[in-house]
Amino acid sequence: MARDANDTRQNRRLEAIQKRYDHEDDEALRVLLGTPNGRQVLTRLARNCAWMGEGWDPSSTRLTDFNAGRRSVALGFMGDAERVAPDDFHLMLREAADRDKAMTLVKDAATTDEKEQDNG
Numbered sequence: 382m383a384r385d386a387n388d389t390r391q392n393r394r395l396e397a398i399q400k401r402y403d404h405e406d407d408e409a410l411r412v413l414l415g416t417p418n419g420r421q422v423l424t425r426l427a428r429n430c431a432w433m434g435e436g437w438d439p440s441s442t443r444l445t446d447f448n449a450g451r452r453s454v455a456l457g458f459m460g461d462a463e464r465v466a467p468d469d470f471h472l473m474l475r476e477a478a479d480r481d482k483a484m485t486l487v488k489d490a491a492t493t494d495e496k497e498q499d500n501g
Contacts, residue, residue, distance in 0.1 A: 407465045414462055414469035417476070423462060424477045430455035 385391055413419035427433075432455035436448030463470040 407461070410462060411466045411469075414466040414473065420469065420473035420476055421480075423458075424473055424480075427455050427459050430458075432456065432459055 430451045436445060436452045438444035
């Protein structure tokens with residue numbers, strides 16, 4: 382059967398199907414945000430898509446456009462995360478900040494001062 386954009390009954394059925402899929406996706410995202418590993422993976426996804434970054438690339442308009450597209454996906458995704466599970470979303474942000482602080486300490490400890498290298 383072909384799709385008839387003017388058939389209101391068909392349109393209502395398709396809308397109901399889409400709403401069910403959207404609800405199922407929201408529930409899956411809510412479950413993912415309810416776990417520490419899920420929140421960590423979502424944070425990584427957001428960072429890899431430059432969620433809070435700047436997409437402009439002075440050397441290439443194509444890269445700027447590409448980066449804007451990636452960031453747009455991340456903004457939409459993180460907006461969905463905040464909508465379906467606001468408490469877990471904010472917990473995810475706190476956990477990410479704590480992880481960043483810990484990583485900074487690890488990186489600082491891993492670097493050696495030039496004077497230490499000369500004396501060692």
